Amino acid sequence: MTQREKTLKIALAGNPNSGKSTLFNSLTGDSQNVGNWSGVTVEIASGRFSWRDHTLELADLPGLYSLSPHTPEQISACEFLINPDQSQLPDLIIDVVDANNLERGLYLASQLLEIGLPLFIALNMCDELDEKGLDLDAAALSKLLGVPCYKISATKEQGIEELLEAAVSHYDDADLFDFQRFSRGYYKPEIGLSEDKPFPSWRWTHQEGLRKGDDIQEEKDRDPGLSEWRYQVIGDIVGQVTRRKKTQKRQGISRKIDAILCHPLLAYPCFLVIMLLVFYISFGSLGLKLQGWISRGLAEGFVPVIRSFLEFSHAPLWLQGLLIDGVIAGVGGIMIFLPQLAFLFFFLSLLEDSGYMARVAFITDRLLARFGLSGKAFIPMILGFGCSVPALMACRGLDRRQRLATMIVVPFVSCGGRLPIYALFAAAFFARNQGLVVFSLYLLGIVVGLCSTLLLQPFLTHKQEKKTLFIMEMPPYRWPVWHCIRRRLWLRLKGFIVSAGSIILLASVVIWFLSNYNIRLQVVAEGSMLQSLGKVFAPALKPLGFGQWQSTVALLNGFLNKEGVISSLSVLYGDVGGPGGLSLALQSIFTPLSAYTFMVFALLYTPCVATIAALRREAGSTWFALFCVVWQIVVAWLLAFLVYNGGRLLGLG
Amino acid sequence: MKLHQLHPGQSGEVLAIDLPPATKQQILDMGVTPGVQVRLKQKAPLGDPLWIEIRGYDLILRKSIAAQIAVKV
Numbered sequence: 001m002t003q004r005e006k007t008l009k010i011a012l013a014g015n016p017n018s019g020k021s022t023l024f025n026s027l028t029g030d031s032q033n034v035g036n037w038s039g040v041t042v043e044i045a046s047g048r049f050s051w052r053d054h055t056l057e058l059a060d061l062p063g064l065y066s067l068s069p070h071t072p073e074q075i076s077a078c079e080f081l082i083n084p085d086q087s088q089l090p091d092l093i094i095d096v097v098d099a100n101n102l103e104r105g106l107y108l109a110s111q112l113l114e115i116g117l118p119l120f121i122a123l124n125m126c127d128e129l130d131e132k133g134l135d136l137d138a139a140a141l142s143k144l145l146g147v148p149c150y151k152i153s154a155t156k157e158q159g160i161e162e163l164l165e166a167a168v169s170h171y172d173d174a175d176l177f178d179f180q181r182f183s184r185g186y187y188k189p190e191i192g193l194s195e196d197k198p199f200p201s202w203r204w205t206h207q208e209g210l211r212k213g214d215d216i217q218e219e220k221d222r223d224p225g226l227s228e229w230r231y232q233v234i235g236d237i238v239g240q241v242t243r244r245k246k247t248q249k250r251q252g253i254s255r256k257i258d259a260i261l262c263h264p265l266l267a268y269p270c271f272l273v274i275m276l277l278v279f280y281i282s283f284g285s286l287g288l289k290l291q292g293w294i295s296r297g298l299a300e301g302f303v304p305v306i307r308s309f310l311e312f313s314h315a316p317l318w319l320q321g322l323l324i325d326g327v328i329a330g331v332g333g334i335m336i337f338l339p340q341l342a343f344l345f346f347f348l349s350l351l352e353d354s355g356y357m358a359r360v361a362f363i364t365d366r367l368l369a370r371f372g373l374s375g376k377a378f379i380p381m382i383l384g385f386g387c388s389v390p391a392l393m394a395c396r397g398l399d400r401r402q403r404l405a406t407m408i409v410v411p412f413v414s415c416g417g418r419l420p421i422y423a424l425f426a427a428a429f430f431a432r433n434q435g436l437v438v439f440s441l442y443l444l445g446i447v448v449g450l451c452s453t454l455l456l457q458p459f460l461t462h463k464q465e466k467k468t469l470f471i472m473e474m475p476p477y478r479w480p481v482w483h484c485i486r487r488r489l490w491l492r493l494k495g496f497i498v499s500a501g502s503i504i505l506l507a508s509v510v511i512w513f514l515s516n517y518n519i520r521l522q523v524v525a526e527g528s529m530l531q532s533l534g535k536v537f538a539p540a541l542k543p544l545g546f547g548q549w550q551s552t553v554a555l556l557n558g559f560l561n562k563e564g565v566i567s568s569l570s571v572l573y574g575d576v577g578g579p580g581g582l583s584l585a586l587q588s589i590f591t592p593l594s595a596y597t598f599m600v601f602a603l604l605y606t607p608c609v610a611t612i613a614a615l616r617r618e619a620g621s622t623w624f625a626l627f628c629v630v631w632q633i634v635v636a637w638l639l640a641f642l643v644y645n646g647g648r649l650l651g652l653g
Numbered sequence: 654m655k656l657h658q659l660h661p662g663q664s665g666e667v668l669a670i671d672l673p674p675a676t677k678q679q680i681l682d683m684g685v686t687p688g689v690q691v692r693l694k695q696k697a698p699l700g701d702p703l704w705i706e707i708r709g710y711d712l713i714l715r716k717s718i719a720a721q722i723a724v725k726v
Contacts, residue, residue, distance in 0.1 A: 065679075065682045065683060066678075066682035068678050068679070068682060070675075070679055100709070100710075101708075101709060101710045102709070103684060103708040103709065104683065104684050104708060104710060107682070107684065227678070227681035227682060227686060228681070228686040228687060228688070231684060231686045231689070231708075232686075232688075258695075262695065262697070262698070262704075263698070264696075264698045265698070267697075267698045268698065361713075362697055362702065362704065362713055363697055363698055365697060365701070365702050365713075365715070366697055366698075366699035366700070366701050366702070367699070369701075369715075374715075375702070375713075469676060469679070469715070469718070470702055470713065470714070470715045471679055471680065471683060471712070471713070471714055471715075471718070472712070472713040473683075473710065473711065473712060473713070474704060474710075474711035474712065474713055475711075476711075
C-alpha cells in the first residue's frame with residue numbers, strides 16, 4: 001500500500017453528545033496524548049494508534065451543530081476543518097451522527113459535505129435505534145448523500161472495524177464520494193443555488209466570521225432560507241431511509257424519570273437529596289470507613305516497618321526525620337483522602353453520563369438568570385467540585401456574555417484539593433454532622449461565587465449586551481458505560497496522585513526542613529525559619545481565630561496547591577501517618593468555631609497556582625487573574641471574620 | 654400565537670422567527686425552521702425555560718426566545 005509510511009489524519013466531527021469522545025477513547029485506548037478530562041470536550045484532543053499497517057492520528061473535535069460557531073470551542077473545531085493552510089487540514093473527516101437524532105446530525109453533515117474533504121458518516125448509537133423500534137437503511141442513505149455511511153455503536157464497540165477499514169482503504173477513492181449529490185437535484189434558484197454553483201458562499205462567510213469571534217453574524221444575515229432548505233432536503237432523505245418497526249419503549253422510561261426529577265414541586269428537593277446523598281456516601285459513610293482502614297494500615301503497618309528498617313540499618317537521625325516526619329507524613333497525610341475523592345469523582349461522572357446534569361441546567365436556569373448566567377453555567381460549577389482547571393476550560397462552551405461571569409464563580413466552588421481540609425477538620429470537630437458540615441461549605445462556595453459575579457457584573461459586560469442565551473439540547477437518560485467512567489475516574493485520580501508524588505512531596509520536604517532548622521542550619525525546636533516566616537503573616541489571621549504560625553504556613557503552602565494545607569499541617573504537627581494524631585493536635589489548638597472559620601477561609605481564600613494560570617489563559621488577561629486572586633482573599637477574610645466574631649457574639653466560641 | 658403560549662403537551666407548526674440574525678441562525682441550526690412541528694413538553698419548575706420536542710429530539714429554550722417564534726396550532 002502506498003500509505004504504509006504515511007500518517008493518516010482523521011478528524012472526528014459531529015454534534016455534541018453524539019459519541020465522538022467515546023469512539024475516540026475506544027480507538028486510541030489509553031493512549032498518552034488523550035487529555036480529555038470531562039465529558040465536555042473543549043479542546044481538540046489527539047491520539048495516535050496503529051491499525052493494521054497504518055498509523056492513524058485521530059483528532060476529537062468539540063461538538064458542533066453547524067459551521068456557524070458561537071463559542072470558542074466551536075470556533076476551534078471549525079478552524080480545524082476549514083483551514084486556509086491546506087497542509088494543516090485532516091486527510092478525512094468521520095462525522096459521528098447520533099442515529100436517534102438523524103435530522104439534526106445530517107444538517108451538520110450537509111455542511112461538512114461542502115468542505116470537500118473525504119467524508120465518512122458513522123451512524124452511532126444504532127443499538128438504541130433497535131430498542132426504539134426504528135429501522136435505518138445505511139446503504140440507501142449513502143446513496144442519497146453521496147458519501148459512505150456506516151452503522152456503529154461506540155459504547156458497545158460494534159461496527160468500528162468496518163468503518164475504519166473503509167475509511168483507510170477508500171479515502172482517496174474518488175468514486176465513493178459525490179459531494180455535490182446532496183445539493184444537485186435539490187437546487188433551488190430562488191435561494192441562490194444553481195447547477196454550476198451549487199455551494200453557497202458560506203465557506204467565505206465563515207472564514208471571515210471565524211476570525212471575528214463570537215458575534216460574527218450579528219451584522220450579516222446569512223440567508224436563513226438556506227438552513228430551511230437544508231432541513232427540508234434532509235427531512236425528505238430521512239423519510240426515505242428510516243422505517244418504524246414497532247412502538248418505542250425507552251423514551252417512556254426517560255419520561256417517567258423526568259416526571260419526578262423535573263416535576264414543578266419535586267425538582268429542587270430531588271436535586272438537593274441527590275447531592276446530599278453523594279456527599280453523605282463520599283464523606284459520611286463508605287468513604288470514611290475506607291479512609292479509616294488506609295490510615296490505620298499506614299500508621300500501624302507501614303510506618304513501624306519503615307522506622308524499624310531505618311533503625312536497623314543505622315540511618316542517620318536526620319534521614320529518619322526526613323522520611324517519616326517529612327515525606328510519609330506529608331504525602332501519606334494527603335493520600336488517605338483518596339477513597340473519599342474517588343467516591344466524589346465517581347458520582348460526578350455518574351451524574352454527567354446519565355444525563356442528569358442537563359436536567360440540573362434546565363431546572364436551575366431561571367435561578368442563574370438572576371446572576372446574569374444561564375443553566376449551562378451550572379455544569380462548569382459542578383465540574384469545579386472535581387478540579388477548577390478543567391471546570392474553567394469547560395467555560396469555553398459558554399457564550400461570551402457569561403464566560404467571564406462563570407469564571408469568577410468557578411474558583412469559589414470547592415474543588416477536590418480542598419476536600420481533605422474539611423474531611424480532617426469535620427472529623428475532628430463535628431464528628432456527628434460531618435456530611436452536613438461539608439455540604440454547607442460546598443454550598444457556601446457556590447453562593448459566595450454567585451454573589452461575587454452579581455456584584456462584579458457591571459464591570460464585566462457592556463451595557464448594550466443583551467441577556468444571555470440559553471439554547472440547549474436535552475439528552476435522554478442513558479445507562480452510564482462502565483469502562484468510560486472507569487477511564488475518566490482514573491484520569492482524575494491520577495492527577496491527584498501525581499501531584500501528591502511530585503509537588504506535595506517536594507513541599508513536604510521543604511517544609512520539614514524549614515521547620516526543623518534555623519537560618520544557621522542548626523536543628524532547633526524554637527525559632528526555625530518557617531516559624532519566623534509564619535509569624536510575619538500570622539497577625540493578619542489572628543482576628544479570624546487561628547493566628548498560630550503553623551496554620552499560617554499551611555495556608556501559604558495551599559497557595560501552591562490546596563492539598564498542601566493538610567500535608568503541611570501533618571508535617572508541622574509531627575503526625576506520623578493517620579489522621580488520629582493530627583486530629584488530637586488540632587483539637588488542642590482550635591475550637592469548633594475557629595475550626596469552622598478555618599474551613600471557610602481555606603475554602604475561599606485564593607485559587608491555587610494552576611487555577612490562576614488557567615484563569616489567565618482562559619480569560620486571556622493577566623489582570624483578570626490577579627483581580628480574582630485579590631478579590632478572593634478579601635472576600636475570604638471578611639467572611640471568615642464575620643463567621644468567627646459573629647459566632648463568638650452568639651456564644652459559640 | 655407564540656411558542657411560549659402553547660400549553661404543555663400541545664403541538665404547533667412554526668410559522669416565523671423574529672430574532673436578531675445571530676440568534677436566529679443558532680435557532681435555525683437547531684432545526685427550528687418554518688414549517689416544522691413542535692410540541693411543548695413542559696415548562697421548568699419556575700416557568701422558564703421551556704422544554705420542547707422538535708425533529709425527534711428535545712430542546713430547551715428560554716421563554717424570551719420562544720416569545721419571538723410564531724406558531725400555528
